Amino acid sequence: MSTFTDLGLSAPVLKAIEALGFETPTEIQQRAIPELLTGDKDLVALAQTGTGKTAAFGLPLLECIDTDSRTTQAIILAPTRELCLQITNEMQAYAKFIPGFSVVAVYGGASIQEQARALKRGAHIIAATPGRIKDMISRGLADLSKVTYCVLDEADEMLNMGFYEDLTDILSHTPSDKSTWLFSATMPDAVARIAREFMHQPTELTVGGRNVATATVRHEYYLVGGRERYAALRRLADANPGLFSVVFCRTKRDAQKVAEKLIEDGYNAGALHGDLSQQQRDLVMSAFRKRQLQLLVATDVAARGIDVDDITHVIHYQLPDDIETYTHRSGRTGRAGKSGVSLIIMTRSERGRIRALERITGRPFEELPLPTGMEICEIQLYHLADSIRNTEIHPEVKTYLPAVNDLLDGLDRDDLIAKMVSVEFSRFAEFYAKNQDPKASPKAGGTSEQLPGNAPARFFINVGERDGLDWMILKDMLKEATGLGKEDIFKVETKDSFSFFSTEPEVAPLILESLKGANLEGREIKVELTDAPPAYKGKKKPWKKGGKPPYAKKGKGYGKPPGKKGKGYGKPAGKKNKKGKKQAGKG
Template sequence: MINPFSNLGISDDVVNAIKDLGFENPTPIQEQSIPVLLEGSNDFVGLAQTGTGKTAAFGLPLLELIDFSIRKPQALVLCPTRELCLQITGDIRNFSKNIPGANVVAVYGGANIVQQLREIRQGVQIVVATPGRMLDIIRRKAIDFSDVSYVVLDEADEMLNMGFQEDINDILSTTPDDKKTWLFSATMPPEVRRIARNYMEDPVELTMGTKNTGNVNIEHEYYIVRARDKYAALKRIVDFNPEIFGVVFCKTKIDTQEVAEHLIKDGYNADALHGDLSQQQRDKVMQRFRDRSMQLLIATDVAARGIDVNNVTHVINYALPDEVESYTHRSGRTGRAGKTGVSICIINSKELGKIRQIEKIIGKKFTKADLPTGFDVCEKQLFALVHKVHNVEVNEAQIEQYIPRIMDEFSELSKEEVIKRFASLEFNRFLEYYKNAPDLNVSEERRGEHGERPERGSRVRNDDGYTRMFINLGSVDDFTRGDLLSFVCNNGKISGKSIGKIDLKGVYSFFDIENTAVDGLLNNFRNVDFNGRGVRIEQTAEGESKSRGGGSYNGSKRRDGERKSFGGKRESGRREGGSNGGFRDYSGRSREERHGKRESGRRR
C-alpha cells in the first residue's frame, strides 16, 4: 500500500523518516498545502490554527525543492521565539535524517552567537531564525542570502504583535527579489495582509476552517469570581481535574512568577516560564514540562510562543490577554494533533464583554461553568485515587517477597479498613482543605461588590506575621525564584507554605518567612554550602540580626535591605527596601530616578 505522504509527492527517504516518527496520515493543512508548495513556483499564504501540523506543511516541500549538494543557504524560516525556532529546527532535522549532506541551523537570541556563526560557516542549506538574532548576523556580514529561493514566515501574526515588522523588512531586503515567500499564520489581521501585499505576487491562499477561528477540538469555558478569589478558583479547577497537564497564562512576568511560587508552596508540581529567565533556565523548565515531570506550566504570552508539547489537557487563562486575537494562540496549546482540550478563562463580571469579543473572533460560544464545591472536589479526588489503585500495574516478581510482611502488618484489619486507610492517605488532605469551603461563584448579573474593579495582575498577597530574610544566592547562581524556594525549603527543613514573597537579585536575594519558622530555618542552615561556597542567611527585620551558615558573618544589623557591600565598605547613604524591591538614598530619590530609568508601569 502506498504511503499517503508518497501520494502527495514526498520522496521515499523523507517518507521513511516520517514513518519512523510515527506519522501515518497527513493533516488537512499538509494534504492541501504540500502539493501546491512542491510546485515551487508560487507565493503562498496558509491560515491554520496552531497544532495542525504547519511545520511539516512547509518543511517537507522545502526538503524536496532544495539542492543539498550545495552548502549555501537556500531557505530561510523566520519565527517569533527561540522555543519555536528550536522546535522547527528539530522537526526539519528529523524529516531530513536520510538525506545526505542536509544541514539545518537554528539562529536565536540567548545562545552563543559564536557557535551559531561557526555552524553557518560550515555550510547550511536551511536557516531557522528569530528576527533579532538573524538581523545581528546579517549586520556582521556573516551570511550570504543571494542563493535563497524560499522564505517562510511562520506565526507571522505573532511576529508582528511582538514588534518585528522593521526587522522582517530589513531581513527580506537582503534576499533575492525572485524568491518565493510562504506565509503561515493562525489569524489574518490587517498587518499580516499588508505583508502579503508587500512581499508576495498573486499568492495562493489556503484557509483551513474560517479565518481567525479556534480549533474545533477545544471546548471553551469561563468562570466568574471576585478578583480576590482568583487564585483560590485556580486551585479548585486544578484539584477538580486530578489528571490535568496544562498551561496557565498570566499577563505579566511578576504575576507569572508569583502564581507559580504560590502553587509550589501549596504542593502543586508547577514552575514559571517568562522572559526574565536565562536560556538555560527556560530550557530546564521546558524539559521538565515535556517530560511530564511538571504538571502545570505558568507562562506569559511571549514566553509560551512555540510551545509544542503533546497531550496538554487544559489551558487556563488566569488573566485574559490584552489583544483578543492572542486568545487563539493561547488556546492552541491544547487540542493539538487531533486531540481534544479545554480552554478555561477565570474572569470577574466586568470582563464579560471581552469574552463576547473573543467569541466573535474564534466563532465559538463559551460555556459558563460553575466552580465545583468543596464536596465535589473531594469526591472527584477520592474516585481518582480509587481508579488509580484499581488500574495500577503490579510487578508480581518484585513484590512477592514482601507480601508475607505486608499481610502480617494488615492481619488485624478487615478488607474495608485497609481500603479506608489507603484512600485516606491522600484524601484527608483535601477533606481538611475543603472543609467549610465557600462558594466562589459570582453570577453574570453581579457587577462586583462595593464597586469592585477587575484586577490588572491579580497578585496573591502575603499575610502579616512574616520576617524578611537575606541569603547570599541569586540569579548569577542560575537560580529562579522557584529554585530558591526549593533550596531554602529542602535545606531549612520547612514547608513551602512558610515562605512568602521572594525577591531574587543578582548575587543575593530576600525572602519572607513566617515568624514561627525563623529560628528553625537559621539552625538548619548552620553548615549548608552551594557549589563549595558557604550559604549565609540573615534576618533583616528590626532588632539584632541572627545569622547561621557556612559563610562569614559581618555582624551588621539589617533593616529590610540595609547591608554592607561585599567589599566590606559601607555603601554611601542608608538604604531602605521599598515595596517594589528598589532602594532609596538620603535624598529620597529611588535608584531608578537617580539613573533616569524609572519605568512608567509594570514590565510585561
C-alpha cells in the first residue's frame, strides 16, 4: 500500500497532510495525484462522493501554483456554496506550510464587493459557484485570462442543476491551452459532452465503476400506502435511536412540511431547501454539523455539496425523478470506508424502479417490513438502559439524594428499575398501541419470514458500534463463527452497545450453540433470542455429523481479534481489517 510520500508530493504539502492526521491515500488519490504531477494534461476522474476527490485534485494543484505571482492561476468550479466553502477550507489546510498562498471563495448569498476586493488583493486559486463567478466576470471583477488550470468538481451535479450554459460561458473566458480536470461521481451524456468540447484527449480514471454506488452502503426498501409515508418515516426513526440522517424529498414544499411535522412530534429536525434565506440555510447546516439535529429534511438541489461526517442513514422519503440522483443521495452515507444504510419509503406502484436502481448502482436492494410497535419498544428499552448506564452523575445531584431516597423508600431494586425505564418506554408503547402496525409485504426481506408459523428468529447480542462493529463487520463475524452463508443472516442492525440480527428459525439453535463462550476483547459475548418463533420450539439441532456445530473450539469463540490493540473488533481472523487507516479528503 502506497503512502503520500510515494506520490511525489513536496515537503510542505506532506507536512500539512501529516498535521491533518492523514496516513494512507484513497484509491482515487493514489491514481490521480501522480497522473496530474507528470505534466500538463486533461483528466476525467470518476469516483463516488466521499472518496477524497478534493485532495485528489487539490494536492497536485498546489504543486503547480507559483506563489511568487499574484495572478489567478486556477479556478475550481463547484455546484453549491457549501461545497465551494468546503473546498476553500481544505485547500487552506493543505497549503498551511506554503508561504504567501491565497485561495478565495466566490459564491452567491454573500457580498460581491467583498469578494471582489479579496480577488484584487490576489488569489492564486478561485473556488467558485458558476452563477456568481459568471456575474463577476461580466462586471469585470474577476479575470480568468491567465488561468492555467480549471477544475470542474461534481460536474454531473452542476449539469443536473442546469449550469451547462454557465459553464460554457465561463470556460470561454479562459485560455484554450489550459489543463482541465473534471471530477464526477457519474458519467451522464452531458458530462461526456463537456469532455468532448472543452478537453483535449483526456486521460480517464474510474474508481469503483461508472455510476456504481459504494459497496459500504446497504440498500433497503419498505412498501407502504401513499398516505403512510410519514408514519413509516417515524417508525424508521424510532427503530434507530442513534440515527443521524438526511431525509430526501422531491419538492421544497414537501421538505418543509415533513420537517415541521417531525418537529411537532418531538424530533430534532430541520428543513433545507431553496426557499430558505442564506442565513437560514447556514443556521440549519451549522446545527446539523454539530449534531443538534438528528434529521435533516432536504431537497436534492439544497443538499448538493453537503459534507458532514458520520451520516448513518440516508432516507428517501420519495424517490428522485432521475434515477442517477439516487447514487448522489446514497453517497452521503458510507463515506471514507465507513458503512451506511440507504432506506427507501415507496409505494407498490414504484416497486418496478428497484431493478433499474440495482442495475445503475451495481448493488442488491433488500425489501423489508416496517418494524412493528413492539420491535421499536424493545429497541428503545435497550437504548434507554444503555443511556442510563453510561450517564455521568452530576455532582449537584448528590445534594438531593437524601430527599430522593425518602421519596423512593419502600421500592426494591427491580421495581425501581422497572419504574425508571417505564417513564420513557411507556411513551412508545402507548403511541404504537394506538397506531396499528403496517401490513407487511408477503415477500418482505426476500424470505418466507411473513408466513404463519415460520417467523424469523430475532437475536439480541451485547456488542455494537462502541466495540468497533458496524453491520458489515458484525455480519462477517457471525458468518465466521457459525459457518452460515451470506443470505442466512439478515436484518443486521448495530446500535451503540448492542445489536440485533435475524436468521431463519431452523438455524437458531446453531447460532446459540456456536456463540456460547465467545468473547470480544476479553468480554463475554451474550446472545439471546428476543422472541422465540413457533418454528423453533421443539426443533432438534439442524447440523449433522454427530450433532457438532461448525464453530471454533469450545470456550474460545473469537478470542482476541487480530486488529490493532484497543481498536475494537475490526475483522474476523484471517481477513484484512476493513476499517483501515484514516483516509484523506471527504469530497
